[in-house]
Amino acid sequence: MKLIILDRDGVINHDSDAFIKSPDEWIPIKGSLEAIARLNQAGYRVVVATNQSGIARGLFDMPTLMAIHQKMHEAAQLVGAEIDAIFFCPHAADDNCDCRKPKAGMFHDIGKRFEISLRGGVATVGDSLRDLQAGFVAGCAPYLVLTGKGEKTRDKGGLPPGTLIFPDLAAVVEFLLKKPVELAV
Ligand SMILES: O=P(O)(O)OC[C@@H](O)[C@H]1O[C@@H](OP(=O)(O)O)[C@@H](O)[C@@H](O)[C@@H]1O
Ligand SMILES: [Mg+2]
C-alpha cells in the first residue's frame, strides 16, 4: 500500500495568519485537489496531519472544524479525489501534547492506523518546518512546498536532511509519479 501524509493549511488550501476559522475561509490551492486525485489513481492512500490550535485558542469549535473538513472532502470528491483520513491536533503549544507538530504523535498514529512503517519511503508534504520535522522524526521523506508559509520556511533554513523543495503539491506529485519505483530486492 502506498501512503502519503499531507499538511493541510498552506498545502491543500490557502493558509492565513488569522487561521482558517470557517468553511468559507477554506479555499483550495489551485491544482492541489487534482494532485490528490492523481495520487489516488496511482494507488496512494492520502492522509492529512494538521495542527489546529485555533480550537484551543477558541477561534472556532469542533463542529466548525468538522464543517471545514466536510467542505474539503466534498471539494475533493468533485475532482475525483479522496482523502482517506484527517488527523488533527486541537491543542495549544503550551498544552504539551504529543500530537502537535513538530512532535510526531499524529504520524505514529497514522502508521498504526494504516499498519504501515513510515520508514519505508512514505512522503510527507508541508509548508512549515514543524511539518517536515514531525514527519522526518517518524521516518517520512520530507517535501517542502513553497505555497502557504513555504517560502519563509525555505528562507529560514534548517530543513531536515534530504528535504526536497517544490513550488506546490502538484509539482511534488508530478515528481513522485515520475520517479522509478524502487523494486524490493
Ligand atoms: O498547516 P497546518 O498544520 O495544517 O495548520 C496550521 C494552522 O493550524 C495555523 O497554525 C498556526 O500556528 P500555531 O498553531 O499558532 O503555532 C498559524 O501558523 C496559522 O497561520 C495557521 O493557520
Ligand atoms: Mg501548513
Ligand SMILES: [Zn+2]
Ligand atoms: Zn495535540
